[in-house]
């Protein structure tokens with residue numbers, strides 16, 4: 229018995245969400261009196277997983293898995309879980325992990341709960357807390373199957389160091405591509421994605437038009453942040469669909485979310501509820517967003533944002 | 549081509565979320581129910597396949613009689629037939645199991661579901677259904693073309709998109725992008741009249757035990773009031789020293 233965690237990587241190194249998933253898996257393993265085994269695919273740096281509490285890493289090295297394939301990755305994780313006799317499998321909440329999670333669960337006849345925010349209150353019966361109604365509420369859900377798959381919400385548990393000596397083994401599972409082949413990937417490699425970003429700078433209709441997006445981009449670049457937008461902004465084609473956040477767009481669980489010229493409609497707020505610190509810049513003091521924010525400036529974005537970017541550059545220079 | 553669109557019946561996005569019976573049940577009082585937005589994009593794409601490629605489109609829901617107006621709306625938008633599996637939607641697994649029975653019986657080539665339902669945000673029914681019926685599966689699908697039994701899909705990934713080739717039988721988890729917002733259809737009078745005489749089959753459920761059960765709900769703790777500042781220096785200072793966010 230052990231807790232198995234799938235540790236996601238990109239370009240051969242583990243992502244921060246992999247460290248968070250290992251931290252969380254270790255929390256469960258401690259509660260159940262067992263240890264953590266990680267599965268990695270084409271990634272180096274297994275020792276760093278020891279930092280967060282993994283004691284064993286099953287390393288898959290297979291060039292045919294360089295491009296993500298949900299069915300193949302799910303087969304690999306499920307086989308590892310079976311070999312390890314894992315009762316609990318932990319995945320993160322990236323688009324890829326959410327794609328493979330139901331396949332892993334079906335493979336293992338495991339009950340699956342996504343968007344889990346805390347360690348289980350109880351491991352027998354196994355009960356977890358997770359967000360529902362797009363972050364408008366939480367549910368406590370009991371998983372009754374003997375195998376369980378947990379999708380860990382991003383940035384909810386955090387990184388917890390738990391230095392453990394780690395042994396690595398190579399692992400060659402039997403996988404199938406499930407009749408789906410990737411033809412091409414179109415991804416800006418030089419930009420921080422909304423999913424990975426610590427900080428997200430988001431613009432709404434208050435910015436008046438796509439020609440003003442330089443304001444948002446300059447601020448984002450200064451902060452090393454990803455850019456995002458409200459739904460009407462993407463509907464009007466000012467920004468790509470992939471930047472639309474909210475209940476019907478992408479969820480944002482960053483440390484800092486800066487909303488500029490966004491009114492704060494309920495559907496927008498639902499998508500950003502799990503961000504830790506929220507800042508609003510809006511010229512209407514009555515904008516509903518101020519009720520959901522931690523910090524705010526009532527003012528004209530066209531004046532405030534360039535000032536903020538300038539001052540942040542100075543601040544960065546002093547604190548570098 | 550025979551298409552099944554899976555329709556989840558969910559509270560309208562503007563709904564206030566409350567619970568009753570000691571926070572063990574969702575309070576439906578005063579809540580408007582709609583077709584899950586992700587499913588509406590899929591249904592509209594299915595209408596395109598119907599009109600351009602002669603597909604037959606059925607819609608299905610697993611739920612009690614209260615979901616029928618939502619299925620009728622899908623018929624009014626243009627689906628040919630509706631199926632309701634007469635059992636409450638308890639968890640993603642049991643819903644997928646019920647839908648799998650319909651898919652096997654109906655011989656559908658393409659099953660269109662949504663990336664997730666906006667109520668329980670499971671994001672699991674289409675994937676589990678694909679696995680149960682042995683179909684190929686593409687999630688977060690933002691474009692779908694079918695040519696004979698070959699399919700080309702585009703999927704949203706973190707930070708971009710990916711083009712995939714696959715074949716029927718296929719299950720997708722769809723979302724905005726399958727069609728544009730402006731392509732969504734509001735049922736017209738004629739559609740609504742026609743929907744009244746279209747078949748809505750009620751099927752009894754197959755045996756499927758849920759694997760998970762929500763036992764208790766809670767709302768997020770109320771937040772403190774916003775701190776308003778009138779200059780960017782104060783903001784930077786607070787973000788650095790108080791919030792530790794920069």
Ligand SMILES: Cc1cc2nc3c(=O)[nH]c(=O)nc-3n(C[C@H](O)[C@H](O)[C@H](O)COP(=O)(O)OP(=O)(O)OC[C@H]3O[C@@H](n4cnc5c(N)ncnc54)[C@H](O)[C@@H]3O)c2cc1C
Pocket residue numbers: 431432433434435457458459460461472473474475476477488489490491492493494495496499509510511512515527528529530561585
């Ligand atoms: C089914 C459904 C699903 C939806 N899903 C989503 C979703 O997922 N995400 C989403 O974002 N929306 C969603 N919406 C839309 C949502 O209801 C709002 O219409 C939308 O969020 C408003 O976008 P906005 O704040 O950019 O624009 P507006 O509401 O027009 O707000 C613009 C804001 O900019 C401010 N402003 C104007 N000029 C300036 C200036 N010079 N400086 C500073 N501030 C200025 C104004 O005071 C105002 O508050 C959905 C709607 C529906 C019906």
Ligand SMILES: Nc1ncnc2c1ncn2[C@@H]1O[C@H](COP(=O)(O)O)[C@@H](O)[C@H]1O
Pocket residue numbers: 553554555556557584586587608609610611637640643660661662663664665666668669670671672673674
């Ligand atoms: N009760 C249901 N009846 C029919 N389809 C459903 C039901 N629940 C979920 N689905 C489908 O599965 C998708 C994902 O739902 P979920 O896994 O619940 O997030 C939805 O967008 C629907 O297409």
